[in-house]
Amino acid sequence: MPLAAEPQAGAGTRPAPSTGLSVTRAVHRNFGAGVTALGQDAERRFFPTHTGHAGVALHEELLDTAVGNTFEDMGAALLAELGEQPETDLVILAYSTPDLLPTVLTAPTLTERLPGRPLLLGVADQGPTAPFSTLALARSYARRYGFRRVLVLAFDQQLMPYDVPRSGPRGLAGDGAVVLVLEASGDNCRVRQAPGLSPQEVPGRLAELIRELDPEGTADVVAGPGIDPAWELPVAPGSLRRAPQGYPCTSLLGALAEQLPAAGGSAALLVEYDPVLGDLSACRVDPVAAA
Incomplete structure (x- = not known):
């Protein structure tokens, strides 16, 4: 994702290169039953088309009955636990399955809770490799653009109106989220x-x-x-x-x-x-x- 010549994010005002990042804080939580209905209007239009294109069977009954946790709800809970945050240069989301409400733009809604205008990136379709790729990406951007502070948010969400793996390294057993704070206070x-x-x-x-x-x-x-x-x-x-x-x-x-x-x-x-x-x-x- 290219940066603009004169980015307005907080990172754009920091020309000094960063030597690396340190993980300075982390919060993790697994979530129980959620409260958000799966079959909202946008999803009722989205799923029939996209499951057909993907060649998977839609379980339409779940659109009427299922409730779960959205990335936004889980991420907001972790950000609240972190407390008030200083200006952040980059936010990266990592996930192995789509959001409960895939039509919602999770990254922008979460970063509205943060000061400044951080750059937003996402890492998907990598299964259990995604957390590692996300950390490597954070380090690369920090070194190249002088970013001083990065938030990494990772999500697992098991409720989809089609079959998802239930065993093996990509198997899903519940909903969970993690937030890592990485700062240019060393390189750990x-x-x-x-x-x-x-x-x-x-x-x-x-x-x-x-x-x-x-x-x-x-x-x-x-x-x-x-x-x-x-x-x-x-x-x-x-x-x-x-x-x-x-x-x-x-x-x-x-x-x-x-x-x-x-x-x-x-x-x-x-x-x-x-x-x-x-x-x-x-x-x-x-x-x-x-x-």
Whole structure:
């Protein structure tokens, strides 16, 4: 997405390049039953046409009965928990399934709650790879354009009027959202991705990535559902935990939010594999600097 020659967003007034970003705060929540009706007027027109084009069967009965959580509602709840925010340069949304109300422009409605005019980006159609791609994108934009503050919002939403996966790395079990605050107060986040790998190639390549990002073997490793428990990984005993299934876009970031590395603690190393795209991803988040 190209920037205008004279962007009006807050980032456009910051010419100094950024050396990187640090994840300084994170909030995660899984949501119960929502209150928004699925079959609103716009969706009743949208779904019959688009499910037909996509070759999936529409469950029309759900348009009359289903209620759930929208990205806007979940994102607003997390932003409220963050509290008042300073000017933000970039907001990136990541999601593995469409919004409950796909006709709603979620990013603009959420950023109305933020000061300034941040640039808006979205990462979709990447399943469990999306959180890693989003963090890599945030770092790239910060380095190139001197962005000082980025918000990453990731969503999982299971209610659709057609069949969605219920098992495996892309399976859906509920609704969840995560917000990460990344600031140019250091550089504690590194992302590595290896695309197009078969399952047979992954264990060796994953071991290489773990050794690259954690040469001392001291990080707390969090593995996503796509990481086969039978794979032998070069991690210290007791340092590996597994993120829960059913939340492909928020499970790993949620684990990070619940145990964000603090000053003096161990780094976190997130790893995931998506067999659909063949993407292997890893991200190391070091302890945040002491205030």
